Amino acid sequence: MNNYCISRFNCVRTPTDVVNVGNVKIGGGNPIVIQSMTNTKTQDVEASVKQCIQLAEAGCQIVRLTAQNLEAARALGDISKKFRAAGFDTPLVADIHFLPATAMEAVEHVEKIRVNPGNFSDKKLAPGVEQTDAQYEAELEKVREKFTPLVLRCKELGRAIRIGTNHGSLSDRIIRRYGDTSFGMVEAAFEFARICRDLNFNNFLFSFKASNTRIMTQTYRLAVKMMKEEGFSAPLHLGVTEAGFGIDARIKSSMGIGGLLFDGIGDTIRVSLTEDPVEEIPVAKDIAALAEKIRAQKAVAQKDEGIDFYSYKRRDSVSISCGNVNVGASAVPAVASFGKSSMADLSFENGMASLSDGTVLTYAKYDSPDALKAALAGGDKVAAEISTDKLAHFGDLLKSENLILVTPAPADARHAVGEARMLAATLKELGSSAPIWLKFAPSKLVNKDSDELSKVNEASIYIGSLMCDGIGDIASVEIAACPEKNAEYCLAILQGARARRSKAEYIACPSCGRTLFDIQTTAKQIEEATKHLKNVTIGIMGCIVNGPGEMGDADFGYVGGAPGKISLYKGQTCVEMNIPQEEAITHLIELIKKEGKWQDA
Numbered sequence: 215m216n217n218y219c220i221s222r223f224n225c226v227r228t229p230t231d232v233v234n235v236g237n238v239k240i241g242g243g244n245p246i247v248i249q250s251m252t253n254t255k256t257q258d259v260e261a262s263v264k265q266c267i268q269l270a271e272a273g274c275q276i277v278r279l280t281a282q283n284l285e286a287a288r289a290l291g292d293i294s295k296k297f298r299a300a301g302f303d304t305p306l307v308a309d310i311h312f313l314p315a316t317a318m319e320a321v322e323h324v325e326k327i328r329v330n331p332g333n334f335s336d337k338k339l340a341p342g343v344e345q346t347d348a349q350y351e352a353e354l355e356k357v358r359e360k361f362t363p364l365v366l367r368c369k370e371l372g373r374a375i376r377i378g379t380n381h382g383s384l385s386d387r388i389i390r391r392y393g394d395t396s397f398g399m400v401e402a403a404f405e406f407a408r409i410c411r412d413l414n415f416n417n418f419l420f421s422f423k424a425s426n427t428r429i430m431t432q433t434y435r436l437a438v439k440m441m442k443e444e445g446f447s448a449p450l451h452l453g454v455t456e457a458g459f460g461i462d463a464r465i466k467s468s469m470g471i472g473g474l475l476f477d478g479i480g481d482t483i484r485v486s487l488t489e490d491p492v493e494e495i496p497v498a499k500d501i502a503a504l505a506e507k508i509r510a511q512k513a514v515a516q517k518d519e520g521i522d523f524y525s526y527k528r529r530d531s532v533s534i535s536c537g538n539v540n541v542g543a544s545a546v547p548a549v550a551s552f553g554k555s556s557m558a559d560l561s562f563e564n565g566m567a568s569l570s571d572g573t574v575l576t577y578a579k580y581d582s583p584d585a586l587k588a589a590l591a592g593g594d595k596v597a598a599e600i601s602t603d604k605l606a607h608f609g610d611l612l613k614s615e616n617l618i619l620v621t622p623a624p625a626d627a628r629h630a631v632g633e634a635r636m637l638a639a640t641l642k643e644l645g646s647s648a649p650i651w652l653k654f655a656p657s658k659l660v661n662k663d664s665d666e667l668s669k670v671n672e673a674s675i676y677i678g679s680l681m682c683d684g685i686g687d688i689a690s691v692e693i694a695a696c697p698e699k700n701a702e703y704c705l706a707i708l709q710g711a712r713a714r715r716s717k718a719e720y721i722a723c724p725s726c727g728r729t730l731f732d733i734q735t736t737a738k739q740i741e742e743a744t745k746h747l748k749n750v751t752i753g754i755m756g757c758i759v760n761g762p763g764e765m766g767d768a769d770f771g772y773v774g775g776a777p778g779k780i781s782l783y784k785g786q787t788c789v790e791m792n793i794p795q796e797e798a799i800t801h802l803i804e805l806i807k808k809e810g811k812w813q814d815a
Contacts, residue, residue: 215516215518216516216519216523217439217442218435218436218438218439218477218479218523219435219438219477219478219479220478220513221477221478221510221513221514221516221632222477222516222519222632222635223513223514223516223517223632223633223635223636224508224510224513224514224629224632225475225476225477225478225505225508225509225510225629225632226478226509226510226511226512226513227243227478227509228438228478228479229242229243229447230242230447230448230449230450230481231416231447231448231449232244232449233374233417233418233419233448233449234372234374234417235276235305235307235325235326235374236303236304236305236306236325236326237303237305238275238276238305240374240419240449240451240481240482241419241448241449241481241482242449244481245502245506246475246480246481246482246483246502246505246506247275247276247481247482247483248273248274248275248276248482248483248484248495248498248499248502249274249275249276249277249278249307249451249482249483249484249498250269250274250277250278250484250485250491250492250494250495250498251277251278251279251280251309251484251486251491251724251726252265252266252269252277252278252279252280252491252726253265253490253491253724253725253726253729254279255286256279256280256281256282256286256289256290256293257285257286257289259289259292259293259296260296262279262289262293263293263296263297263300265491266279266293266297266302266304266306267297267300267302268491268492269304269491269492269495270302270304272492272495272496273495273499274304274491274494274495275304275305276304276305276306276307276326276482277304277305277306277307278306278307278308278309278328278484279293279306279307279308279309279324279726280308280309280726280728281308281309281310281316281317281319281320282311282313282316282728283313283316284313284315284316284319286316287308287316287317287319287320287323288319290306290308290319290320290323290324291322291323293306293323294306294323294324305324305325305326306323306324306325306326307324307325307326307327307328307376308320308321308323308324308326308327308328309328309726310327310328310329310330310334311330311333311334311383311728312333312334314334314335314360314361314363314364317329317334317364318363318364318367321364321367321368321371321373322371324373325373325374326373326374326375326376327364327368327373327374327375327376328375328376328378329361329364329375329376329377329378329406330378330379330380330383331357331377331378331379331385331388331402331403331405331406332379332380332383332384332385332388332402333383333385334357334360334361334406335356335357335360335361336353336357336385336386336387336388337386338386339386339387339390345387345390345391350387350391353387354387354405357405357406357409358409361406361409362409362413365409365410365413365415366413366415368415368417369413369414369415369417372417373417374417374418374419375410375415375417375418375419376418376419376420376421376451377403377406377407377410377418377419377420377421378403378420378421378422378423378451379399379400379402379403379421379422379423380399380423380424380455381394381399381423381424381425381426381429381430381433381455382424382425382455382456384398384399384402385402388401388402396422396429396432396433396436396524397436399422399424399433399437400422400433400436400437400440403420403422403437404440404444404446407420407446407448411446416448418448419448419449419450419451419481419482420437420441420446420448420449420450420451421450421451421452421453422434422437423453423454423455424454424455425454425455425456425457425466425721426712426767427454427466427469427470427678427682427710427711427712428526428682428711428712430454430455430470431470431473431474431679431682432523432524432525432526432682434450434452434474434479434480435474435477435479435523435524436524437450438450438479439524449481449482450474450479450480450481450482451480451481451482451483451484452470452471452474452475452479452480452482452483452484453467453470453471453483453484453485453486454466454467454470454471454485454486455486455723456486456721456722456723456724456753456755457485457486457487457488457722457724458487458488458719458720458721458722458737459487459488459489459720459722459734459737459738459741461667461670461703461706462706462709462710462719462720463486463487463488463722464485464487464497464667464670464671464674465670465674465678465706465707465710466674466678466710467485467486467487467497467501468497468501468670468671468672468674468675468678469674469675469677469678469679469682469707469710469711470678471483471485471498471501472501472504472505472671472672472674472675472679473631473675473678473679473682475501475502475504475505476504476505476508476629476631476632476675476679480505483498483501483502484498485497485498485501486723486724487724488722488723488724488725488733488734488737488754489724489734490734491724494724497667497671500667500668500671501671501675504671504672504675508629514632514636517636517639517640517643518639518642518643519635519638519639519642520639520642521683521684521685523683526682526684527684528544528684529638529650529683529684529685529686530647531543531647531648531649531650531687532615532647532648532649533545534595534615534616534618534649535573536548536560536567536573536575536595537573539559539560541618541649541687541688542618542647542648542649542687545687546708546713546714547681547686547687547688547689547708547713547714548560548687548688548689549688549689549690549701549704549705549708550562550651550653550688550689550690550704551690551697551698551700551701551704552690552692552697552700553697553700554697555697555698555700555701556698557698557701557702557705558690558697558700558701558704559688560575560688561697562577565577565578573595574594574595575594575595575596575597575618576589576594576595576596576597577596577597577598577599577620578596578597578598578599579598579599579600580598580599580600580608581600581601581604583607583608583609583611586598586600586608586611586617587611590611590614590616590617593616594616595616595617595618596614596616596617596618597618597619597620597651597688598617598618598619598620599619599620599621599622599653600619600622601622602622602633602636602637602640605637605640605641605644606640606644612641612644612645612646612648613645613646613647613648614648617648618648618649618650618651618687618688619637619641619646619648619649619650619651620650620651620653621633621634621637621650621651621652621653622637623655630654630676631675631676631679631680634650634652634676634680634685635680635683635685637650638650638685649687649688650685650686650687650688651686651687651688651689651690652676652677652680652681652685652686652688652689652690653689653690653692654672654673654676654677654689654690654691654692654693655691655692656669656672656673656692656693666693666694669693670691670693670703673691673693673703673704673707674707674710677689677691677704677707677708677711678707678710678711681707681708681711681712681713682711682712686713689704689707689708690704691703691704691707705717715748715749716748717745717747717748718741718744718745718746718747718748718750718751718752719750719751719752720737720740720741720751720752720753720754721751721752721753721754721768722737722753722754722755723754723755723756723757725756726756728756728757729756729757729774731756731774731778731780731795733754733756733774736754736772736795736799737754739799740752740754740772740799740802743799743802743803744803744806746813746815747806747811747812747813748813749811750769750770750806750811751767751768751769751770752768752769752770752771752772752802753768753770753771753772753773753783754771754772755771755772755773755774756773756774757773757774768783768785769784769785769806769809769811770782770783770784770802770805770806770809770811771783771784771785771786772798772799772802775791775792776792778794778795779791779792779793779794779795780792780793780794780795780798780801781793782798782801782802782805784805784809789805790805
């Protein structure tokens with residue numbers, strides 16, 4: 215049964231402590247706080263102040279800057295003074311990796327410090343050498359020695375700390391003990407949180423980010439479960455790290471962040487885009503607004519969904535042949551479109567699809583078992599929308615091997631994701647393994663006149679979060695007037711949920727003061743050169759902080775190794791170092807060809 219959120223079927227917010235970041239309160243029932251991060255060189259005070267102002271004016275409530283060395287940490291003092299002198303009281307955050315000394319300098323100037331447990335203290339371990347329990351504890355004691363002064367200074371100054379683990383930058387010590395796992399991410403953060411608790415410092419929050427939306431979702435769920443077991447009630451900062459750029463990045467961010475917010479989890483969010491940071495704010499606002507609109511005070515009764523919330527397993531369903539398309543069981547989720555579309559697997563006109571081999575799939579709403587029985591009597595495949603609370607009246611008809619269940623419109627008490635989960639749970643209860651069609655049309659949460667991107671955000675939360683739970687055998691969206699566009703959106707959502715591959719994928723960091731090249735321009739150049747490839751994932755990373763780790767499931771990586779120099783990776787293995795940047799994309803293409811992944815456009 216669910217033990218990570220109050221309700222899987224409606225949005226009841228998980229209570230947390232309040233963390234004070236300057237004049238902003240996070241958690242404790244306060245509205246979701248929107249964050250972003252500058253991508254200027256922190257030492258360039260004027261450029262950094264200018265971007266802080268742009269972000270604040272766009273609605274960013276907390277602004278983060280990197281402090282990659284002491285010079286950058288000291289620059290935060292001038293940035294803060296000039297930012298305040300310009301009339302802004304938006305809290306500033308220092309992002310710390312590798313150097314505890316930079317944190318001790320930065321804490322004098324900003325309202326919050328972000329520490330990464332994966333690299334704040336731990337060093338690389340010698341390869342092949344076993345780590346004993348005594349050695350593990352000795353290294354953990356070193357962590358305590360280095361972290362304690364920062365905690366005590368934050369306590370004196372009234373600063374906040376975000377303890378933020380990333381899937382791509384866990385320490386060797388943690389990986390050797392727990393593996394590169396969600397549990398390891400949570401345990402790494404808890405080691406730092408226990409130090410805070412021992413020092414009677416409670417003004418901290420957690421984050422557990424990953425670029426893979428499934429891993430990100432599962433890790434936050436596990437974190438909430440483990441927090442309850444250990445007595446932590448800190449707020450959560452949500453984000454899909456290295457999400458990339460364009461519509462695909464917005465889709466991944468919406469399904470990862472929004473899916474958790476719809477579960478009542480999360481108190482502050484950051485959408486990471488490889489674009490101008492100001493572009494992150496409207497997306498974050500949109501996601502937060504959707505969650506706030508469906509807040510409920512009381513939970514709907516739980517049902518056993520038969521789902522492991524902390525690892526992926528697809529829902530069991532029967533296989534149905536719809537012409538040349540198989541639906542259910544192990545088949546990749548099909549894409550349906552209302553209207554003719556060359557990109558869709560199933561195209562519908564007037565509630566019916568006639569497929570190439572004569573197979574017919576009808577679609578209709580059913581209020582009575584008799585009507586459904588008549589529809590199934592001819593042996594045709596039937597897509598039926600049935601209100602969840604009426605399913606029990608349909609009995610053995612739900613076990614027909616010609617039946618696909620369509621997710622109904624949400625009831626007043628629940629949101630669409632909760633309604634679809636309730637459908638799946640009820641089918642399990644009734645012994646039905648019918649495939650499920652996730653049929654999305656914009657709800658009353660989104661104004662009919664809203665732009666397409668707002669509707670795509672909601673569709674991504676709906677289809678993406680369900681697919682991450684293994685629910686869904688067909689998907690469709692009704693967003694654009696053009697069937698081709700709807701099919702394109704749907705395929706992108708399935709790819710973001712790791713449910714189906716249909717095009718090249720890019721894992722790209724949003725850039726910050728650590729970035730060693732112009733990542734926005736480079737990302738577009740790489741996309742232009744490789745977008746015709748169908749089954750390739752390319753990581754584009756500005757530096758090594760999260761680079762090799764976060765692109766661990768990428769086929770190839772393009773990583774800043776030094777100013778003007780690029781290192782290329784195959785998976786997590788570096789295969790070429792210090793390539794001049796102007797030659798690096800050519801080398802990347804040659805590497806893809808060498809590995810047999812290239813196709814001519």
